[in-house]
Amino acid sequence: MTTSNATRGGVGNARAGANFALIKYWGKADAVLNTPAVGSISITLDTLYTDTEIVFDATLARDELVLNGKRRDEDVDKISACLDLLRKPRGVTTRARVTSRNNFPTGAGLASSASGFAALVRAAEVALGLNLTPRERSIVARQGSGSAARSIFGGFVEMYAGTASDGSDSFAEPLLAADAWPLEVVIAVTAKGEKEIGSRSGMTRSATSSPYYPAWVAGQTADLATARVAIAARDFAALADVAEHNCLKMHAAAMATQPPLVYWNGATVECLHAVRRLRADGVPVFFTIDAGPQVKAVCEPGARSRVEAVLRDVPGVLDLLTSRLGPGAEPT
Ligand code: 2P0
Numbered sequence: 407m408t409t410s411n412a413t414r415g416g417v418g419n420a421r422a423g424a425n426f427a428l429i430k431y432w433g434k435a436d437a438v439l440n441t442p443a444v445g446s447i448s449i450t451l452d453t454l455y456t457d458t459e460i461v462f463d464a465t466l467a468r469d470e471l472v473l474n475g476k477r478r479d480e481d482v483d484k485i486s487a488c489l490d491l492l493r494k495p496r497g498v499t500t501r502a503r504v505t506s507r508n509n510f511p512t513g514a515g516l517a518s519s520a521s522g523f524a525a526l527v528r529a530a531e532v533a534l535g536l537n538l539t540p541r542e543r544s545i546v547a548r549q550g551s552g553s554a555a556r557s558i559f560g561g562f563v564e565m566y567a568g569t570a571s572d573g574s575d576s577f578a579e580p581l582l583a584a585d586a587w588p589l590e591v592v593i594a595v596t597a598k599g600e601k602e603i604g605s606r607s608g609m610t611r612s613a614t615s616s617p618y619y620p621a622w623v624a625g626q627t628a629d630l631a632t633a634r635v636a637i638a639a640r641d642f643a644a645l646a647d648v649a650e651h652n653c654l655k656m657h658a659a660a661m662a663t664q665p666p667l668v669y670w671n672g673a674t675v676e677c678l679h680a681v682r683r684l685r686a687d688g689v690p691v692f693f694t695i696d697a698g699p700q701v702k703a704v705c706e707p708g709a710r711s712r713v714e715a716v717l718r719d720v721p722g723v724l725d726l727l728t729s730r731l732g733p734g735a736e737p738t
Contacts, residue, residue, distance in 0.1 A: 416461075416462045416532075416533035416534055416535060417459070417460070417461050417462075417532075417533055418459070418460050418528075418529040418530060418531065418532030418533030418534075418737065419457070419458065419459045419460075419529055419532070419737060419738045420457075420458055420525045420526075420527075420528035420529035420531075420532065420735055420736060420737050420738055421455050421456065421457050421458075421525060421735070421736060421738045422455060422456055422458075422520075422521045422522075422524035422525035422528065422554075422557045422558070422734075422735035422736075423450045423451045423452055423454060423455045423521055423557060423560070423732040423733065423734075423735075424450075424451050424454040424455065424456075424510065424516060424518065424520055424521040424557065425448040425449060425450040425451065425520050425521070425553065425556045425557045425563065426448060426449055426451070426591065426694055426696065426702050426704075427446045427447065427448040427553065427556070427694070427696070428447050428448060428449065428633060428645065428648075428649040428652070428694060428704070429445070429446050429447040429626070429629050429630050429633045429648070429649065429652050430444075430446055430652055430653065430656045430694075430696070431444060431445075431446040431552050431553060431565065432444070432609050432612065432622065432656045432659065432660070433609050433612065433613045433619065433622070433623060434552070434609060434610065434613070435567060435568075435576075436573065437610070439549065439572070439573035439576070440548055440549050440550075440551075440552055440573075441548070441552075441567065441568055441573045441576040442552050442565065442567050442576065443567065443613070443623055444567055444622075444623055444626040445564065445565055445566050445567045445626065445627075445630050446553075446556070446564070446565045446630075447562065447563070447564050447565070447581065447630060447633045447634070447637070448553070448556045448562070448563050448565070449561070449562055449563070449589065449591070449704070449731050450556070450557055450559065450560045450561060450563060450584070450731060450732050450733070450734065451591060451729040451730070451731065451732050452584075452729055452730050452731065452732025452733065453509075453727070453728070453729040453730070453732070454508075454509065454510040454516065454521070454593075454727065454729055455508075455509055455510075455521055455525075455732075456506055456507065456508050456509075456518065456521035456522045456524075456525040457506070457507050457509075457525065457738065458504060458505070458506040458507075458522070458525035458526055458528075458529045459504070459505045459506075459529060460502050460503070460504050460505075460526065460529040460530050460533050461502060461503045461505075461533070462498075462500045462501070462502045462533055462534070463500065463501065463502065463503055464500050466500075466501035466502070466503065467501065468482065468486070468501055469482050469485055469486045469489060469501045469502050469503075469504065470482065470501075470502075470503045470504065471485050471504045471506065472503075472504070472505045472506070473506050473507070473508075473522075474506075474507055474508060475507075484550065484551075485504055485526065485550075487549070487550075488523060488526060488527070488546065488547075488549060488550035489502060489526075489530055491546050491549055492527075492530055492531070492534055492536065492546060493534075496534070496536075498534065502530070502533070504526065504529075506522060506525065506526070508521065508522070510727060511595065511598060511599075516593070516696075516698065516700060519550075519551035519553065519554060519605075520551060520553035520554045520556065520557040521554075521557050521735075522550075522551070522554070523547050523550030523551045523554030523557075524543075524547050524554045524555075524557035524558050524734075524735040525557075525735055526547075526550065527543050527546050527547045527550070527554075527558070527735070528543065528558075528735040528736065528737055529737070531543065531737075532737045540558060540559065540579075540734075541577050541579075543558045543735070544556075544558045544559070544577040544578045544579075545573065545574065545576070545577045547735075548565075548573070548576060548577065548578075549573075552565075553565075555576075555577055555578040556578040557734070557735055558578060558734055558735050559578055559579065559580045559734040560580070560583070560584050560731070560732055560733035560734040561580060561581070561582055561583045561584035561585075561586065561731050561732075561733075562580070562581040562582040562583075562584075562587070562637050562731075563578050563579070563580055563581060564578060564579055564581045564630070564634070565577070565578040566578070566579070580734075581634065581637055582637050582638070584730070584731035584732060584733065585731075586640075587637070587640050587731075588707060588730060588731060589704055589705065589706060589707070589730075589731060590704075590705055590706075590707050590710045590728065590729065590730050590731075591702050591703065591704050591705075591728065591729045591730075592702075592703045592705065592710060592713045592714050592717055592726055592727075592728050593700055593701070593702050593703075593726065593727040593728070593729070594673070594677045594700060594701040594702075594703065594717045594720065594723045594725075594726060595700050595723070595724050595725040595726070595727065596671055596673035596674050596677065596699045596700060596701065596722050596723055596724060597671055597673075597698075597699045597700075597724070598724065603667055603697075604697075605696075605697040608660065608663070608667050608697055611663050611664075611665075611667065612659050612660055612662075612663040612667065615663050615664040616659045616660070616662045616663040616664075617662055618655075618658055618659040618662045619659050621655075621659075622655055622656060622658075622659040625652075625655060626652075629648050629651070629652045632644065632648040633645060633648050633649065633652075636648065642690045642706060643690075645692070646685065646690075646691075646692035646704075647692075649692055649694055649704070650682075650692050650693060650694070653693070653694045653695055657669065657670070657695065660697075667697075669695070669696075669697050669698055669699060670695065670699055671699045671722065672722055673699070673720060673721065673722025673723055674695060674699045674700075674701055676720045676721065676722065677693065677701035677703070677717055677720050677723065678693050678695070678701060680716050680717060680720050681693040681701070681703050681713075681717075684709075684712070684713065684716055689705070689709050689712055689713065690705055690706040690708075690709050691703050691704065691705035691706075691709050691713050692704055692705075701717070703717060710728065714726055714728065
C-alpha cells in the first residue's frame with residue numbers, strides 16, 4: 407500500500423460561500439445517494455461563508471468536528487460519511503479533525519450545510535493531495551448535503567437531479583459568472599437560533615404526506631427552464647416572477663405536510679409583503695425564503711439601500727445582512 411498524504415497527517419484549508427436557491431430543492435430521489443427529486447438554480451454569496459480546516463491525524467480513533475468553537479459529536483457521522491467517499495477508494499483509513507466556522511448564523515435557514523460541506527470537500531481534497539474535477543467535488547459535496555453541490559461553484563449555478571442509479575449525473579454546474587449579472591442580496595434575519603425541523607427530515611416528511619408534493623415536483627422542469635432563460639437574458643422581472651412563485655410553491659407543499667412545516671413567523675410574512683410592495687413601486691427586488699424564517703431579498707445593486715431601509719423598519723426584523731454574489735469554494 408502506498409503512503410498517502412493522509413497517513414502522513416495532511417492538512418487542508420478552504421472557504422466556501424453559502425448559496426440560496428431561486429428555484430428550490432425540496433425532496434429526495436434517493437436518500438442514500440442523497441440525490442434530489444428536482445433540479446435547482448441558486449446564487450452563491452460572497453460575504454456569508456464557512457472557513458474549514460481539516461487535519462488528518464493517525465492518532466484519532468474517529469473523526470472530530472468543532473463548529474463555531476463547540477464540539478458537535480452529533481454531526482460527526484454525516485462528516486465521516488462524506489470524508490469516506492474520498493478516503494475509501496484510496497485506501498485511506500486515517501481519521502480527521504475538522505474545525506469549521508460560519509461567519510453567519512448556523513442552522514437557521516441560511517444555508518450553513520451548503521457552505522459547510524463544500525468547504526469540507528475542498529479542504530479534504532487539499533489535505534489528501536487529490537486533484538478532483540469540479541464535477542467530482544460537486545458529487546461528493548452533494549452526498550454531504552444536497553445544496554452543498556451548488557456551493558462548489560460561484561455566481562449563478564444549476565444543480566441537475568440526474569437519473570443514473572449511481573448518482574453520477576446528479577451534480578451542479580455554473581450557469582453565469584457572478585460579475586456577469588452582479589445582483590445583491592439583503593437578508594432580513596427575523597429569528598436567531600437553530601430551527602426545530604431540519605431540511606432533511608422536513609423534505610422527507612413532505613414527500614410522504616403533503617398532498618401538494620407531486621404538484622411541486624411536476625412543476626419544476628418548467629420553472630427551471632423559465633429561470634434559465636431569464637438568467638441568460640438578465641431579465642430581472644422574469645426571474646423575480648418565477649423565483650417567488652417557486653418559493654411559495656415549496657412552502658405550500660411544506661405547510662401541507664403532516665405534521666405541518668411552517669417555517670415562517672409573522673415578520674417573515676411582513677417582509678414578504680414589503681418586498682412585493684417595493685416591486686409594485688418599480689424597485690427591482692424579489693424575495694426568496696428557505697427552510698427557516700429569514701427573508702432573502704434579491705435586488706439590483708442600485709436598489710439595495712432602498713431595500714435595506716424598508717426591511718430594517720419591518721417590525722420583528724432583528725438584523726440585516728447584505729451580500730454580493732461570490733466565488734466558488736476555494737482552498738485558503
Ligand atoms: C434549497 N433547501 O434549494 C432548499 C430550499 C432548503 C429550502 O437545500 O438533506 O440542507 O442535506 O440534502 O441541502 C436545504 O436542504 O438538505 C435546501 P440535505 P439541504 O436551498
